Amino acid sequence: MIQSEKATWPEIKTAIEQNRVAILPFGAHEEHGPHCPLSTDTVMANGLATRLAEQVDGILLPPIPYGETWNTSGFPGTLSLSFSTVKAILMDLGVGLMKSGVKALIVVNGHFGNRAPIELACRELKVKYDFPVLLIDYPGLERLASEICESQPAAPSFYHADELETSVMLALMPDAVQMDKAQAEYPDFPPTFASEPIYLHTFCKSGVFGDPRPATAEKGEKLLDGLTQESMKVVTAFLTKL
Numbered sequence: 345m346i347q348s349e350k351a352t353w354p355e356i357k358t359a360i361e362q363n364r365v366a367i368l369p370f371g372a373h374e375e376h377g378p379h380c381p382l383s384t385d386t387v388m389a390n391g392l393a394t395r396l397a398e399q400v401d402g403i404l405l406p407p408i409p410y411g412e413t414w415n416t417s418g419f420p421g422t423l424s425l426s427f428s429t430v431k432a433i434l435m436d437l438g439v440g441l442m443k444s445g446v447k448a449l450i451v452v453n454g455h456f457g458n459r460a461p462i463e464l465a466c467r468e469l470k471v472k473y474d475f476p477v478l479l480i481d482y483p484g485l486e487r488l489a490s491e492i493c494e495s496q497p498a499a500p501s502f503y504h505a506d507e508l509e510t511s512v513m514l515a516l517m518p519d520a521v522q523m524d525k526a527q528a529e530y531p532d533f534p535p536t537f538a539s540e541p542i543y544l545h546t547f548c549k550s551g552v553f554g555d556p557r558p559a560t561a562e563k564g565e566k567l568l569d570g571l572t573q574e575s576m577k578v579v580t581a582f583l584t585k586l
C-alpha cells in the first residue's frame with residue numbers, strides 16, 4: 345500500500361505504472377451522540393479503506409472528512425455538504441485520477457447520505473469517461489451486526505452511534521470515545537420516516553440510535569475483519585475484470 349498524502353509525485357507515478365488502483369474513503373462530519381466524535385464516519389471509512397488498500401496493494405487517498413448529512417444538521421457540530429457537492433467532489437477526483445493514468449477507483453463510503461450522490465457520480469464516470477469506479481458501502485453489515493453485537497439496532501439496518509459504530513471506533517480511535525457518556529436511546533420512528541425528509545433531532549434527543557454501552561474494541565476488530573472479508577469478495581470480482 346502507498347498512502348498518497350505521505351508520498352511524492354515520482355512515487356505515485358511509479359505506483360500508477362504498476363497498475364495499482366486508487367482507494368478513496370468518503371466520510372462525514374456528523375453528530376454521533378454524546379460519546380463519539382463528529383469524525384466517526386470518516387474514521388470508520390478510513391479504517392476499512394486502509395485494510396482494503398493493504399490487501400490489494402493500492403494507492404490510499406486521504407479521506408473526505410465531510411458528507412451529505414442534512415438530516416442530522418439540527419445537532420450542533422454537524423456540517424453538511426450538499427448532494428451536488430458530494431457528487432462534484434467524486435467527479436473531480438475521478439477525472440483527475442483517470443487523467444493521471446490510474447486504471448480504476450474504489451470508493452469506501454462511511455455515511456448513508458453519501459450513497460445516492462456517489463452512485464450517481466460512479467455512473468457518470470462510467471458512462472461519460474468509461475472510468476471504472478467501485479462503491480464499497482459496508483457489504484454484509486446487517487449479518488455481521490447480528491452475529492457480533494449484543495444489542496438490537498434502533499431500526500432494521502440502521503446503525504448510528506450504537507454498539508456497532510462505537511465498537512469500531514474503540515478499535516480504531518479509542519482516545520476519541522467517551523464511554524462514560526454512552527447512553528441508549530430507542531426513538532419512536534415517525535411512520536413517514538422512509539417516505540419524507542425528516543430531521544433526526546425532531547424525534548431523537550441524544551443523537552444515539554440503539555445502545556452503545558455493550559461496545560468493545562474486540563467487537564470492533566471482528567466487525568472490521570468481517571467487513572474486510574465481505575468487501576474483498578466484491579473488490580476481487582471488480583479487479584478481475586479490469
Ligand SMILES: [Zn+2]
Nearest residue numbers: 384385504509
Ligand atoms: Zn456513523
